[in-house]
């Protein structure tokens with residue numbers, strides 16, 4: 124290559140040495156998009172890169188001027204890589220020598236790809252930004268719909284495609300975002316030979332690499348088996364992005380739109396988790412995050428107790444050992460569900476005592492912690508409509524009945540907030556078959572959250588039928604223009620509430636609101652259509668919500684009648700009582716007679 128390669132939409136990729144590296148390159152080269160590798164500014168930076176369009180990259184550059192700076196090992200390989208890359212590396216090291224393998228940053232690919240290279244293996248989370256939340260915000264902002272992350276992913280693929288030795292090697296893509304390439308049929312454009320869906324530990328994956336190393340043809344797409352037990356899962360022994368170490372696979376609540384729930388429910392052994400934590404520290408990581416769909420199932424998988432009654436002692440013991448590992452300075456939570464906070468509030472308190480001192484998250488306006496620290500797991504709220512919840516996630520709130528979902532959310536959020544947990548909560552807008560009544564029910568719940576002074580960072584996203592899920596073939600809203608006034612109100616109300624306490628001083632609520640009006644005048648009204656107008660005015664504060672309600676321009680949320688924890692506990696099936704912890708109070712044994720006597724008093728009156 125003599126001339127620099129211009130990747131779509133922007134930056135210039137530097138020229139490549141046509142002879143390749145002096146040692147002939149590595150047999151198998153592993154990489155991931157730069158925006159999925161970086162980890163020095165917390166989870167938020169990656170989530171923002173996934174959601175903001177490329178033309179807003181300047182905002183990120185100003186906020187994080189050093190975001191592109193990465194650390195190298197002496198041989199030029201990457202000092203840290205997403206956990207997915209590390210596990211592919213570990214899986215392959217069962218068969219290949221360490222000097223056959225390398226994991227490198229995308230900008231260093233040409234230092235490792237040479238005439239000897241037979242496979243370039245890419246791990247990616249979200250290469251095209253067509254997943255929930257990521258897609259919707261970029262499409263709202265318009266003209267260039269390409270998220271920053273997707274831009275960098277394409278740039279990486281362009282570099283691989285332009286490599287002078289491209290004919291000699293196969294490009295195999297894996298990771299949770301591989302399906303996006305399959306579904307958009309971007310194989311040729313991105314120069315991908317094969318997309319693997321499933322885990323690298325699988326024997327099928329090894330077989331695929333064997334074929335690629337021999338130069339044999341590969342199928343375009345391969346589904347490989349997930350290990351069925353704890354022993355089948357490998358652990359990283361070097362540094363991972365954000366210090367991600369897996370804690371569980373699968374979930375068990377069976378939401379129809381969910382991908383990870385399709386995997387077997389496994390909680391991974393503590394000694395292996397701790398080994399990976401120590402390996403991260405040894406390789407210079409100061410932060411750890413346990414990857415899970417629901418942290419609360421750990422220690423309670425395939426025991427005599429149903430997984431939705433958390434194992435308090437096991438969880439507190441695991442997290443204590445992690446944050447007390449010498450060298451671990453920061454710990455962040457990944458995903459959880461909310462019902463366990465109602466089931467065992469004391470667990471939440473004990474975990475707060477253990478985890479808050481090492482949390483890098485500060486919510487100065489919300490936290491009662493002396494240093495204003497907070498915990499912010501990602502929790503799915505999804506809908507406030509019981510009708511919709513029954514259809515798409517009937518077990519989301521177990522052990523509580525799905526009819527009580529709004530009460531579980533409110534009560535759970537109360538317990539969490541009291542203990543300085545301020546979760547990011549996802550909502551799905553535009554579910555297939557969603558009616559105005561469903562959206563109103565969700566708005567009622569959102570207004571109730573506001574009325575009660577509770578805080579969750581509400582992240583609404585448009586329904587995306589994810590590959591392989593039981594809703595794969597269903598279609599909801601596909602473009603922001605199709606959103607109804609109520610759906611827009613829900614989106615904008617969530618964001619208005621998120622900006623309430625003004626946590627991001629650099630984005631400042633006022634700037635957002637004034638900016639949003641400007642953007643609307645400039646292009647959003649054309650892009651998002653007339654249904655967007657009043658909700659946007661509500662968001663901007665240009666007209667008060669009361670006035671908009673009076674004018675009939677927005678829906679006025681109705682107060683919800685909700686159950687207290689005591690009432691929720693009383694509603695459990697008697698066979699579940701044995702799993703409740705008495706020290707949380709509200710146990711049915713002393714409660715049931717009160718219900719009866721109150722009911723009797725009411726009857727007599």
Ligand code: B12
Pocket residue numbers: 158159160166167169170171172173174205206207208210211214244245246247248249254255256257272295296297298299300319321322323324328364365367369382383414415416457458589
């Ligand atoms: C930690 C995490 C994050 C972190 C850190 C991510 C990182 N770069 O390290 C943060 C918070 C930043 C994040 C952000 C986002 N995430 Co995320 N995240 C996770 C989580 C909890 C764990 C990921 C992980 O490291 N797992 C452990 C590793 C080992 O698993 P793995 O990567 O899947 O790798 C295995 C296989 O996929 C395979 N494999 C991986 N790579 C390769 C490569 C080859 C060649 C082969 C053969 C195999 C292979 O082998 C590995 C096992 O051996 C998952 C849920 C989950 N349990 O997986 C969600 C998850 C992956 N995220 C998800 C989403 C939607 C997002 C966001 C888009 C959310 C948003 N709107 O902001 C962003 C996108 C970020 C971006 N850069 O674009 C979805 C993915 C949905 C999809 N793509 O279809 C998931 C599944 C969550 C969910 N419940 O839906 N995420």
Ligand code: SF4
Pocket residue numbers: 374375376377378381382383384416417460503516519
């Ligand atoms: S609770 Fe979350 S992880 Fe579990 S099945 Fe539902 S969406 Fe998936």
